[in-house]
Amino acid sequence: MVDDTARIDEILGRFPQIKRNALIPLLQAVQDEFGYISEEAISSIGSHLSLPTSKVYGLATFYNQFSFSPRGFYHVVLCNGTSCHMSGAGELLSEICKLLDINDGETTRDGLFSLEVQSCIGACGQSSVMEVNGEYHSGISVKEVREIINQYREDAGR
Amino acid sequence: MQADREFLLKLAQHGPSELTPDELRQTELLRKIQITKPLVMVNSSTSGIVAGSMRTWEAIEQYAVDRSIDLDLAETGSIGLSSEDPVVSVQLPGRTRIFFSRITAEKVPSLLDDLFHQVVPEHNVIGQLQREGQESWKDVRSLDDIPYFALQDRIVMESCGIIDPFSFEEYVAGGGFTAFLKTIRSYTFSEVCELVSESGLRGRSGGGFSAGEKWKAAFRTPSDQKFLVCNAEESDPGAFMDRTLMEGNPFQLLEGISIAAYAIGSNRAYIYIRSEYKDAIRRINSAIKNLREMGLLGDNILDSGYNLQISLRKGPGAFVCGEETALIASLEGRRGMPSSKPPYPSTSGYLGRPTVVNNVETLSNLPGIIRFGPDWFRGIGTEDCPGTKIFSISGRLPMAGLVEVPMGTSFDTIVNKIMGGVGRGRELKALHVGGPSGCMVPVEQMDVAVTYENLKEKGLIMGSGGIVVMDDQSCVVNTVRYFMEYLHKQSCGKCIPCREGTRRMAEILGSFTRKPADEEDRTTLESFKGLMRLETLAEVMKDTSLCGLGQNAPNPVVSTLKYFRNEYEEHIFDRRCPSNSCTELRSWFIDVDLCTGCSICAKRCPSEAIIGAARHPYFIVQEKCIGCGICYEVCKFTAVYYK
Numbered sequence: 138m139v140d141d142t143a144r145i146d147e148i149l150g151r152f153p154q155i156k157r158n159a160l161i162p163l164l165q166a167v168q169d170e171f172g173y174i175s176e177e178a179i180s181s182i183g184s185h186l187s188l189p190t191s192k193v194y195g196l197a198t199f200y201n202q203f204s205f206s207p208r209g210f211y212h213v214v215l216c217n218g219t220s221c222h223m224s225g226a227g228e229l230l231s232e233i234c235k236l237l238d239i240n241d242g243e244t245t246r247d248g249l250f251s252l253e254v255q256s257c258i259g260a261c262g263q264s265s266v267m268e269v270n271g272e273y274h275s276g277i278s279v280k281e282v283r284e285i286i287n288q289y290r291e292d293a294g295r
Numbered sequence: 296m297q298a299d300r301e302f303l304l305k306l307a308q309h310g311p312s313e314l315t316p317d318e319l320r321q322t323e324l325l326r327k328i329q330i331t332k333p334l335v336m337v338n339s340s341t342s343g344i345v346a347g348s349m350r351t352w353e354a355i356e357q358y359a360v361d362r363s364i365d366l367d368l369a370e371t372g373s374i375g376l377s378s379e380d381p382v383v384s385v386q387l388p389g390r391t392r393i394f395f396s397r398i399t400a401e402k403v404p405s406l407l408d409d410l411f412h413q414v415v416p417e418h419n420v421i422g423q424l425q426r427e428g429q430e431s432w433k434d435v436r437s438l439d440d441i442p443y444f445a446l447q448d449r450i451v452m453e454s455c456g457i458i459d460p461f462s463f464e465e466y467v468a469g470g471g472f473t474a475f476l477k478t479i480r481s482y483t484f485s486e487v488c489e490l491v492s493e494s495g496l497r498g499r500s501g502g503g504f505s506a507g508e509k510w511k512a513a514f515r516t517p518s519d520q521k522f523l524v525c526n527a528e529e530s531d532p533g534a535f536m537d538r539t540l541m542e543g544n545p546f547q548l549l550e551g552i553s554i555a556a557y558a559i560g561s562n563r564a565y566i567y568i569r570s571e572y573k574d575a576i577r578r579i580n581s582a583i584k585n586l587r588e589m590g591l592l593g594d595n596i597l598d599s600g601y602n603l604q605i606s607l608r609k610g611p612g613a614f615v616c617g618e619e620t621a622l623i624a625s626l627e628g629r630r631g632m633p634s635s636k637p638p639y640p641s642t643s644g645y646l647g648r649p650t651v652v653n654n655v656e657t658l659s660n661l662p663g664i665i666r667f668g669p670d671w672f673r674g675i676g677t678e679d680c681p682g683t684k685i686f687s688i689s690g691r692l693p694m695a696g697l698v699e700v701p702m703g704t705s706f707d708t709i710v711n712k713i714m715g716g717v718g719r720g721r722e723l724k725a726l727h728v729g730g731p732s733g734c735m736v737p738v739e740q741m742d743v744a745v746t747y748e749n750l751k752e753k754g755l756i757m758g759s760g761g762i763v764v765m766d767d768q769s770c771v772v773n774t775v776r777y778f779m780e781y782l783h784k785q786s787c788g789k790c791i792p793c794r795e796g797t798r799r800m801a802e803i804l805g806s807f808t809r810k811p812a813d814e815e816d817r818t819t820l821e822s823f824k825g826l827m828r829l830e831t832l833a834e835v836m837k838d839t840s841l842c843g844l845g846q847n848a849p850n851p852v853v854s855t856l857k858y859f860r861n862e863y864e865e866h867i868f869d870r871r872c873p874s875n876s877c878t879e880l881r882s883w884f885i886d887v888d889l890c891t892g893c894s895i896c897a898k899r900c901p902s903e904a905i906i907g908a909a910r911h912p913y914f915i916v917q918e919k920c921i922g923c924g925i926c927y928e929v930c931k932f933t934a935v936y937y938k
Contacts, residue, residue, distance in 0.1 A: 160628035161611055165570065199630045199787070200611035202570050219533030219727070219763045220689035222777050228878065255571065256614070256781070257532035260345035261689035262377030262696060273345040 144170060145178050149185045160186060164197055172208040201256070209244045209251035211289050213237075214268040218257030221264040225279070229265055230254060232279050236286050249293055250286075300589060303464060304597070307472040325468035327458075328426050330388050332365050333411070338382040338456060339370040340542040341574050342535070347399050348381035354400035355383075358407055372543025374456025375697040376443065377535070377689075379421065382456070385410050391429045394421040394438065424457065443694075446713045448675065450683050451659045452699045455543030460578045463585040466546040472591065474665035475550050478557055479599045487558035488514055491661070494669035495681040499656035500526060500617070501729070501758045501843070503680070503747035506657055512641040513559045513649040521561035522650040525552050525658055526622060527568040527575070530614040531730030532781070534761030536685040536697055537655035541568075541575035544659070545582040551658035552605060553591070554665060559651050562602045567622055570609040579607060614731070614785035618842050619644075619652040621787065632787045633842035656685060656760075676702030680746040684757070690727075690764035692717045707741040710764060721766040725859070729758020731778040731785075732847035734854040735771065754857070756850065770876035771859045772866050775851045776804035782848045793845030796836040800852060803829055807866040808877040810922055822867045830856065879922045881937040887912040889934035896926035896935065 148166045152159045160182070167178045174197055183190040197203045215233060217226045234240055237250050244251040258266050263275035267282065274285055306314070306322065314322065323329040337343070337352050352368070359366050374382055379396035383403075386392035387410065396419050398406060409416045415435055422438040423431060431437070438444045458465045466472070478487055492507025513521060525548070529537040541548060556564045568576060583605055586592040594602045608626060615621045616631040623645050625631040644650025660682060664672045673681045680702035686709055689695040694714050706726055710716060717723045726736040734755040736743075743749055750757055765774065783797035803825035833849030840846045856863065865873055872880040885896070885905075890912040897905040897913055904920040907913030912934075915926070927935040 157628040158626065161625065162608070165609055165611060196628075196630055200613050202611040217532070219731070219761070219774075219777075220695070223690050223763065223765070223769055223774065227777070256530065256612075257535075257571075258345065259341040259535050259538050259571070260377065260380075261533055261535060261687065262342055262380065262694075263345050264689070266345055268345075273347070275345050 141171075141175070141177065142181075145181050149181060152185075155186055157186065157188070160188070160193065160196060161200075164193075164203060168203055172212075173204045173206055175205075204242055204253070206242070206244050206251070207248070209249050210293060211250050211269050212253065213250055213286075214253045214255050214258070216258040216260075216264070216266040216268075217254050218259075218261060218264070220261035221257075221266060224264040224276075226265045228279055229267070229277065229282050232282055233286065236283065249290070299464065303467045303589070304476075307467050307476050322468045323428070325462075325464045327386070327465065328428060330367070330386060332367055332388065334367045334369065334386040334392075335407075336369045336371040336384045336386075336392075336459070338373050338380055339574070340373040341538060341572075342373055342377035343380045343382065344574065346380035346397075348383075350400040351381045351383060351398055351403060354403040355407070358403055364411070369459045370461060371458065372455045372460050373539050373697075375452060375539070375699075376421070376694065377539075377697070378693070378695040382421070384424075384456075387411075389430055391423045391425055391431045393423045393432060393435060395419045396421050442715070443696075443713055446708065447699050448683055448701050449699045450663055450675065451540065451547075451656065452543070452685060452697065454547070455539060458544065460543060460545050461581055463546060463582070463589065466544070470666065471546055471662070472550055474662040475553050475557075475591070476597070478554050478665055479596065479601055484514060484558055484560045485511075487554065487665075490669055491558065491664060494664045494672040495679075496657065496660055496664060496672065497680060497682075497747065498653060499660075499684065499760070500654040501756065503757070506653060509641050509651055509653075510555065510559050512639065513561075513651045516642045516649040518648050520563065520646075520648045521559055522645045522648055523552060523556040523559060523561045523564040524619075524622065524626065524645065524650055524652045525564065525566040526617065526619070526652050526654040527566055527572070528610050528617045528622060529569060529572075529655070529759065530612075530617050530785075531759045531761050533689055533763050534687045534730060534759045536687050536760060538572055538575055539687075539697055540655050540659050540685075541572070542578055545575075545578045546586075547659050547662055548655055549579070549582055549586060549605065551661035553603060554661045555651065555653060555658055556603055556605075557601060559649070561651075562604065564603065564605045565626060565645075566605065566607045567610050567616075567626060568607060570611060576607065576609070583607070613787070614781075615787045615842070615844050618844060621842070622652060623650060630787065632789045633844075635841060677744070677746050679748055684745070684760055686760045686762050688714050688762045688764065690762075691721065691766040691769055692764045702746050703744045705742045705744055706736060706762075709745075710741070710762065714764075717764060717766045721768065723764065724767055724769065725765045725771065727763040727765060727774065727851070728761070729756050729850075730761050731781045732844065732850050733758045733761070734850050735765075735775075735858060736854075737858040739858075754854065756847065758847075768874050768876065770808075770872050770874045771855050771862045772804065772807050773872070773876050775855050776801065776808055778851050779804055779848075782844070786844065786848075790839075790841040790845060792836045792839040793841070793848060796832055796840075796845070797848050800829060800832060800849070804852075807863065808872070809879045810870055819867060819870075826856075826863060826867060875937065878924060881922050881924070882917060883915050883920055883922065883924070883926060883935060883937050885913050885915055885926075886934045886936060889932050891932055891934075893931070895929050895931070899925050899929050901925065 179193050180190050183193045241254045260266050267274045337348050383398040384392050384394045423435045425437050488510045496506045497503045552564050613631045616625050618633045621631040621633040640650045676682050683699050685699045698713050779801040783801045786793045786797050788794045833853050836849050892910040902919050902921045904916045
């Protein structure tokens with residue numbers, strides 16, 4: 138915890154100007170560093186910029202980029218853009234939710250997987266697309282999704 | 296780099312006409328027309344990376360080490376054919392460059408082996424790029440002979456996929472920055488505004504507002520500080536033209552930004568880019584760094600007395616931030632909520648100062664307009680809409696990618712002639728144009744010439760230019776429901792018609808794609824009432840929403856109710872999805888011949904709809920079935936099917 142505070146302070150130090158328009162870059166820096174935005178980070182940012190915590194939290198929840206729970210060991214990003222949706226991303230999503238027993242933006246209780254649905258990954262020619270820790274899987278079907286997730290489970294030895 | 300600076304600036308200043316033969320040769324080397332050792336270029340843009348181009352890259356590196364071959368390996372952007380990725384192009388000294396499709400890592404050794412023995416492999420060849428002074432390969436078709444390239448008119452995308460986006464030298468050698476130097480050396484601020492006004496360039500982000508007029512408004516407003524913002528938020532899922540432009544030719548965009556900033560007399564420019572666009576961000580950051588080193592950004596650019604700073608701001612992701620007032624709010628560190636216009640951002644925008652917001656495609660058009668003049672630009676496209684437009688085409692067709700055509704080209708040409716239409720045995724049903732709040736264009740309207748006015752007349756919009764192709768296997772109602780759910784999630788919540796309207800629409804559409812679970816759930820009559828209400832709701836939302844998101848949100852519903860009403864009715868009255876895409880409306884059956892009577896489906900069925908005796912074929916009672924599909928998943932004998 139002490140370590141986290143030091144890391145947050147280090148990020149705050151990078152933004153010496155106390156200006157409202159530093160708020161989003163600050164939140165992004167925290168998100169990049171920790172993978173999520175903790176309560177502690179929100180209150181530190183609030184006091185750094187002299188903004189109420191509620192305003193900071195309100196802004197952070199407005200945007201899709203910010204998440205508020207720690208990421209899993211494997212961070213699964215599923216594309217649900219129009220092209221992927223037409224190739225069956227909706228079915229893939231419900232399959233992943235069923236397999237991992239989590240919803241969009243959540244992390245499994247063992248901390249192994251977290252799920253994020255993105256509006257478009259940008260590879261509409263290869264739909265449907267899923268990304269796990271920077272590794273891309275393209276043109277996947279429901280059956281393949283099951284195999285991929287099980288493979289990751291096996292790799293982690295659980 | 297420093298030694299080259301004088302030469303590169305001379306190039307940008309005079310163009311090739313005043314160069315010595317030695318300098319001309321150097322230019323050709325920079326443009327990679329003449330090369331000294333074999334050149335391999337890999338598409339490392341997003342679609343390439345997703346298809347595995349990084350593994351291809353490593354395989355090529357490994358190949359060069361194993362065979363101890365001295366070759367140049369370079370990154371490039373997408374040539375536009377994103378379904379053919381990873382695209383790899385190979386050029387041997389003195390020969391033309393050949394483009395290959397789908398070169399995954401395991402195909403690398405055989406491909407390069409063949410080529411280094413002067414043999415062109417039979418498969419995966421796209422074509423060769425003909426450039427002067429190069430010997431062409433026999434039996435390889437030229438890129439210009441392929442319908443995909445032949446029918447396009449590439450102005451903005453000309454260099455995408457051909458040049459190295461990290462090489463400033465290559466961009467300048469190809470004529471880059473002549474336009475910017477011409478601008479700051481020979482024109483005053485207002486002359487540039489006038490020039491762009493004359494060219495008739497209109498904003499490519501959807502509204503189609505004249506770029507020159509917007510600039511003039513900002514230029515005329517007196518202020519101590521003015522801002523230029525490049526809108527690279529491209530939040531429309533299924534559109535990737537701005538991303539491809541930034542990944543394929545970042546210098547062109549930066550040159551466009553510099554010209555636009557100069558025209559309105561601004562010293563500060565921001566690029567508001569989606570945070571997900573990591574590869575585009577990497578390229579633009581590298582390009583900005585290059586320009587600073589060359590003295591083309593910063594204080595007193597090339598002794599002209601003009602200062603300019605360009606900075607990148609990552610957008611934290613919200614569809615509504617594509618709207619300019621919402622984008623400005625987000626830049627200021629507030630929630631991305633639109634505000635009412637007027638005042639327009641061009642008089643009072645970022646931090647209350649005059650701000651011009653233009654999108655990537657609009658700005659990327661500028662270097663060409665300044666370089667070749669407004670008359671050249673007016674010669675392309677139609678009288679009201681000069682220039683070209685880039686469309687991104689994806690969905691249910693074998694080829695997906697970008698198409699740049701003159702304004703006024705028909706959808707039929709774009710989708711059928713250039714992209715080759717839908718797959719064999721499939722039938723084209725509709726095109727969804729312009730993103731989630733776009734319109735469904737039926738096959739009968741395919742021959743309409745695409746300009747802002749023509750589409751408006753037919754009740755359609757161009758939007759960002761994303762085209763999603765639907766064939767007979769895609770369901771109109773389900774797609775519209777998907778869009779409405781997306782818009783509901785992305786509505787900023789400021790004004791009620793949009794916030795509540797999108798929610799109700801999504802609910803009503805959702806009820807069409809489900810079977811009633813029990814007596815109290817929506818009956819057919821209720822659904823029918825919902826259908827009637829959709830039209831009223833659409834009108835209210837159009838009339839009373841604050842910004843473009845809410846006003847355009849009913850577009851998919853209105854256009855499909857007009858052209859595909861029968862499909863809605865089939866969903867409501869027959870509880871049937873004609874294309875079988877609505878999973879919950881499927882009717883499930885058991886194949887008597889395949890069923891072994893193992894009883895596993897009956898045991899797992901949540902609604903006890905499967906009856907039968909062990910070791911005899913089972914049967915699904917349709918009235919009880921809720922269409923969950925569990926029986927289909929558990930059956931080991933593939934005896935369960937749907938129709």
